[in-house]
Amino acid sequence: MYIPTQTSNGPQASLLSIATAVPPHLLTQAEAARVARDVFSARYPDFGRLERVFATAGIAARHLIRPVEWYLEPRGWDERTESYLDGACDLFVDAAQKALATANCTAAEVDTIISISSTGIATPSLDARVHSRLGFRPDIERVPVFGLGCAGGVQGTAIAGRLARARPGSTVLVVAVEICSAAFRLDKLTKANIVATALFGDGAAAAVVRTGGAGFARIEGAGEHLWADTLGIMGWSVDEVGLGVIFDREIPPFARENVGPAIDGILARIGVGRDSVGRFVCHPGGAKVVTALEQTLHLEQGALDHERAVLADHGNMSAPTVLFVLDRVLREGLPERTVMTALGPGFTCGCLSLARAA
Structure with a gap:
């Protein structure tokens, strides 16, 4: 049986704030195309045909957690994971602090935190890793969500609404952070990998959800x-x-x-x-x-x-x-x-x- 997030009965969950964050390294699409050409054209015969995706993707620039030169060296799981954890935690804190400030809320008032990410593996999860930096309470409930990919922002907000309604008056913080650049691969000579290098960037967004509070x-x-x-x-x-x-x-x-x-x-x-x-x-x-x-x-x-x-x-x-x-x-x-x-x-x-x- 389908159960909607909201019904006409009971408290309504509201979005109190929304905030975004991006990492410091800007990569223009023209530079991305040049780098991809240098990396792939001599090893992938079909690159010339696929190169036009950089011009047709509708992208002018992207932000990355590392300078573009970092991605031009062979990297294994350990280095990629370390980079993911560093970048994701910094973006998590940035987006969360902005969302809490906009909602006139402190981290100590947050009862539940939902962390959405599918571009790296973190155990302990990202919310635990930033717990002290943000000042969450020891009894905060953590809900890490993995595997939703691009759908995570919508589904994570829906989950926040359900949890807020389950405990009227509680404050739920949802943070979606993705380090898509962790998947940039020099060794993958495939159409999908070329398209990925033309599309993906890094970033984070956060929202505060509560029942009974004034929101937008x-x-x-x-x-x-x-x-x-x-x-x-x-x-x-x-x-x-x-x-x-x-x-x-x-x-x-x-x-x-x-x-x-x-x-x-x-x-x-x-x-x-x-x-x-x-x-x-x-x-x-x-x-x-x-x-x-x-x-x-x-x-x-x-x-x-x-x-x-x-x-x-x-x-x-x-x-x-x-x-x-x-x-x-x-x-x-x-x-x-x-x-x-x-x-x-x-x-x-x-x-x-x-x-x-x-």
Whole structure:
């Protein structure tokens, strides 16, 4: 039986704040293309044909946790993991502190923390590693979530809403942090790896969720659609060197054909009328994906302008990216109803409906 995140009865979970963070090293797309050409062209005969993805991806620049030169040396699991942990913890703290400050909340007031990340392995998890730096209480409840990939920002916020409603008055902090550059590989001479070097960047986003508190939006409901027999569309491969990206099927055509009906089904289950949605906030996986989403959602061409702007400025940062988009839409002014959506490994579509606070 489907149970919506929100119902008409009981307390409403609200988003009190949202914040974003990026690492210090800026990589322009022109520089990324030059580096990729130097690294791959002599060893991968098909690179010339694939090189145009750097120009067509809709990306002007990205931020990385290390200077680009760091990625040009062979790196194994140990170095990649060390880099992931350092970068992810710094971004976690940055995004969390900004979100808490905007919500006029201290770390000591946080009852539950949800940490979303799929680009590295951390045990103890990231929330434990930053516990002292942020000043969380000893009795804080930690909910680390791994494996949702690009869908993590939407699904993590949905989880935060459910947990906030389960304990009215409690404060939930959700932090999505991804170090996609940890998967940059010199040894992978594949189309998927070339595309990954043209798309991915690093970043983090955080949000504070609480019941009964003043916020900018109420979480109305959420849902997920998982397509059968689609494991090969998107994900990670794992070997002795590290993570390798999987793009085994064309995502834009799949999205164009399937995402609209899936979102319609989710909205129907949570009692949200499609005609009442003032703005879709979508994860911009790439320029072609954004266009496919406009088509499958029957939006005007160019309607997903903030998605394209985030993609241009930051690339695809996986889970946090959709929250970057929401942040820009919020600054412009939320419509009465906003629906967030993101695609992720599985292959899955996450969806969350927000009602603007009165």
